[in-house]
Structure formats: structure tokens, C-alpha cells
Amino acid sequence: MKNMEYLGCEIMNLKESMPKCNLLEVNLEKEILEISLNRIDVYNALNPELIQELINIFSWAANSCAATAHSLVSESGETLPRVIILKGNGKHFCAGADINWMKDSGEATLEENQKDAKRLDELFYGIWSNPCFTIGLIKGVALGGGAGLVACLDHVIAMDGSKIAMSEIKLGILPAVIGPYVYKRLGSAQFRRLAMLGSRINTDEALRIGFIDEIAKDEKDLEINCNKIISQILTSAPSAIEQAKLLCKTFDDWNGNMMELRDHTLKTTSVMRGGKEGQEGLGAFIERRDPDWYVSNEE
Incomplete structure (x- = not known):
């Protein structure tokens, strides 16, 4: 490009x-x-x-x-x-x-x-x-x-x-x-x-x-x-914050049954774990470092 x-x-x-x-x-x-x-x-x-x-x-x-x-x-x-x-x-x-x-x-x-x-x-x-x-x-x-x-x-x-x-x-x-x-x-x-x-x-x-x-x-x-x-909040993943709001909205608006809701949350968890922020967050935890979105109190 x-x-x-x-x-x-x-x-x-x-x-x-x-x-x-x-x-x-x-x-x-x-x-x-x-x-x-x-x-x-x-x-x-x-x-x-x-x-x-x-x-x-x-x-x-x-x-x-x-x-x-x-x-x-x-x-x-x-x-x-x-x-x-x-x-x-x-x-x-x-x-x-x-x-x-x-x-x-x-x-x-x-x-x-x-x-x-x-x-x-x-x-x-x-x-x-x-x-x-x-x-x-x-x-x-x-x-x-x-x-x-x-x-x-x-x-x-x-x-x-x-x-x-x-x-x-x-x-x-x-x-x-x-x-x-x-x-x-x-x-x-x-x-x-x-x-x-x-x-x-x-x-x-x-x-x-x-x-x-x-x-x-x-x-x-x-x-x-x-x-x-x-x-x-600046130690929380920014895209995950948006997804938390969307998850809450999903719960508010849900018209399906409990089994369908459980299935939805399982899929959501899988997607987030495999996503960019999920991989960065889990990697940072394993490597004992701060994730790239982390802004410390001193900054």
C-alpha cells in the first residue's frame, strides 16, 4: 500500500x-x-x-x-x-x-x-x-x-x-x-x-x-x-473494556434460553483468549511483565 x-x-x-x-x-x-x-x-x-x-x-x-x-x-x-x-x-x-x-x-x-x-x-x-x-x-x-x-x-x-x-x-x-x-x-x-x-x-x-x-x-x-x-482503568485492556460493555448489553437484551447464553459466553471467552489483547495479557502474565497497554501511576 x-x-x-x-x-x-x-x-x-x-x-x-x-x-x-x-x-x-x-x-x-x-x-x-x-x-x-x-x-x-x-x-x-x-x-x-x-x-x-x-x-x-x-x-x-x-x-x-x-x-x-x-x-x-x-x-x-x-x-x-x-x-x-x-x-x-x-x-x-x-x-x-x-x-x-x-x-x-x-x-x-x-x-x-x-x-x-x-x-x-x-x-x-x-x-x-x-x-x-x-x-x-x-x-x-x-x-x-x-x-x-x-x-x-x-x-x-x-x-x-x-x-x-x-x-x-x-x-x-x-x-x-x-x-x-x-x-x-x-x-x-x-x-x-x-x-x-x-x-x-x-x-x-x-x-x-x-x-x-x-x-x-x-x-x-x-x-x-x-x-x-x-x-x-489504564491497567485494563482498552478493547476488552469495550467488549465488557457489549457483554453486559448482551445480558440485558438476551432473549434466548440459558443453554444458548452459556454457549455464547464460551465462544466469547475463546475469541478473547485468542485475540491480540488476550495473547498479550496472558503472555505478560507468564513472562512476569506489564502488558503493552499498562500505564503506571508514575506516568
């Missing part, structure tokens, strides 16, 4: 290929992609432009990450992302849907509202199914769609004093679009209870029912806890 530069096609570096954002702050440093909601004046409320920017950046990450490329570096030799951090600038993570957007939706047609709902679901599914390991850093409030964002993330650390709510019912609507993702995180009973109450829960309650995974005492502690999780 001819060299791309010889053909006059320069390989675009990662940062140049990232989508442009006006309402997000995006920072890529080696394996870590940090995304910050940046509508501080309205507590990072979701509007169509912010939603589309989030869709674009998470889609870019899905297509450009180590898991998808089956490689730790890009064609230009740059380290590919493996972890995504989602947080909000200012006092609050996300106050839900922008009030002006909500007002406009009341006058929109059914087709226009369905289009908005479809875009919102595209966002949530894009986060929930992203091949990268996703971490949420929550402070202030996460309401409505903000709670939906929280539910889609793999690991959530909330600062003490934060509040989460599926507050849609207070407006006479339902948490329908965020529902599948909150339901998967909380289970039927807790989703049903919180969807009807619409009240804000504190970090202790959120931790108890599984809405979050850790509580940080302050912003410094939030960063420390985040770095600990990053250190752990």
Missing part, C-alpha cells in the same frame, strides 16, 4: 480532527479526554446546540479511541484516548433542559418534539455505549437531563452536597428519554419511585441506591478520586 503522504494526503493529528465546540471545553492529554459543559450562566442547561456538540465529541471519541482502533497509538503516532471525563464548569454539573428551549417545545409540533427527543436519545446512547471508560465528576445539581447524563456514565464521583433528581414530573412530563439509562443503573423499584417523586436526593442516598459510585468531600478530593480510577 502506498504511503499516504506520498499521495499528497497528510494524516490529520488527533486534536485537529476533533469537532469544534462553542459550549464545551475539551482537553485531550494522552489517554484522557476531558469534556466540560460550559454554559455557566444557565448552570450548564442543555439546549440543542450543547446537545449536538456533546453528540459530536462523544462520536469522535468512539471513532478515534484505542478500543476502536485496536491500537494504543494513531497512524501519526499519537496516544489514543481511553478514558473520558465529563464534568460541568461553574457551581453545577447540569440543571437539565434549558427553560427557553422547554418553552419553545410547548409550541412545537409533534414531529418537531420527536426530532428533539431523538437527538437527546442519540446523546445518551452515545455516552452509554461509548467504547471508552467514562467518568462523571458531579457537583451542585444534576437535574432531569443532567441526571440522565449521570446514569449513562461508567463511574460517577459526586462532591458532598450535590443533588440529583428526575424532576420532569414536576413539570407534568416524564423522564422517558433518560428512562432506559436511569432504569439500567438503578433498577425498576428505585427508578419508579424517583420518577414519581421528582425530588432531589443527596449524595448519601444516591450512593445507597447506586446512582453514583463515590462521594468526594471537596473539589480537591474529587480530582484525587478521579485520578485513582484513571490509574486503575
Whole structure:
């Protein structure tokens, strides 16, 4: 195959290929992609432009990450992302849907509202199914769609004093679009209870029912806890992380019998053992060395 530069096609570096954002702050440093909601004046409320920017950046990450490329570096030799951090600038993570957007939706047609709902679901599914390991850093409030964002993330650390709510019912609507993702995180009973109450829960309650995974005492502690999780995940095989998510989805969606499921897991195990990462991981274990994807705490 001819060299791309010889053909006059320069390989675009990662940062140049990232989508442009006006309402997000995006920072890529080696394996870590940090995304910050940046509508501080309205507590990072979701509007169509912010939603589309989030869709674009998470889609870019899905297509450009180590898991998808089956490689730790890009064609230009740059380290590919493996972890995504989602947080909000200012006092609050996300106050839900922008009030002006909500007002406009009341006058929109059914087709226009369905289009908005479809875009919102595209966002949530894009986060929930992203091949990268996703971490949420929550402070202030996460309401409505903000709670939906929280539910889609793999690991959530909330600062003490934060509040989460599926507050849609207070407006006479339902948490329908965020529902599948909150339901998967909380289970039927807790989703049903919180969807009807619409009240804000504190970090202790959120931790108890599984809405979050850790509580940080302050912003410094939030960063420390985040770095600990990053250190752990960067010792895990990136493509296997994606496959773990797909395996979980298989269990969620399984319609066959137990024997068929057992057969599926046997085949999956065989494929993973014989794969590139499986061979590297098993070889590293036998040879008493770190696998090639391992990033130590010192790096």
C-alpha cells in the first residue's frame, strides 16, 4: 500500500480532527479526554446546540479511541484516548433542559418534539455505549437531563452536597428519554419511585441506591478520586473494556434460553483468549511483565 503522504494526503493529528465546540471545553492529554459543559450562566442547561456538540465529541471519541482502533497509538503516532471525563464548569454539573428551549417545545409540533427527543436519545446512547471508560465528576445539581447524563456514565464521583433528581414530573412530563439509562443503573423499584417523586436526593442516598459510585468531600478530593480510577482503568485492556460493555448489553437484551447464553459466553471467552489483547495479557502474565497497554501511576 502506498504511503499516504506520498499521495499528497497528510494524516490529520488527533486534536485537529476533533469537532469544534462553542459550549464545551475539551482537553485531550494522552489517554484522557476531558469534556466540560460550559454554559455557566444557565448552570450548564442543555439546549440543542450543547446537545449536538456533546453528540459530536462523544462520536469522535468512539471513532478515534484505542478500543476502536485496536491500537494504543494513531497512524501519526499519537496516544489514543481511553478514558473520558465529563464534568460541568461553574457551581453545577447540569440543571437539565434549558427553560427557553422547554418553552419553545410547548409550541412545537409533534414531529418537531420527536426530532428533539431523538437527538437527546442519540446523546445518551452515545455516552452509554461509548467504547471508552467514562467518568462523571458531579457537583451542585444534576437535574432531569443532567441526571440522565449521570446514569449513562461508567463511574460517577459526586462532591458532598450535590443533588440529583428526575424532576420532569414536576413539570407534568416524564423522564422517558433518560428512562432506559436511569432504569439500567438503578433498577425498576428505585427508578419508579424517583420518577414519581421528582425530588432531589443527596449524595448519601444516591450512593445507597447506586446512582453514583463515590462521594468526594471537596473539589480537591474529587480530582484525587478521579485520578485513582484513571490509574486503575489504564491497567485494563482498552478493547476488552469495550467488549465488557457489549457483554453486559448482551445480558440485558438476551432473549434466548440459558443453554444458548452459556454457549455464547464460551465462544466469547475463546475469541478473547485468542485475540491480540488476550495473547498479550496472558503472555505478560507468564513472562512476569506489564502488558503493552499498562500505564503506571508514575506516568
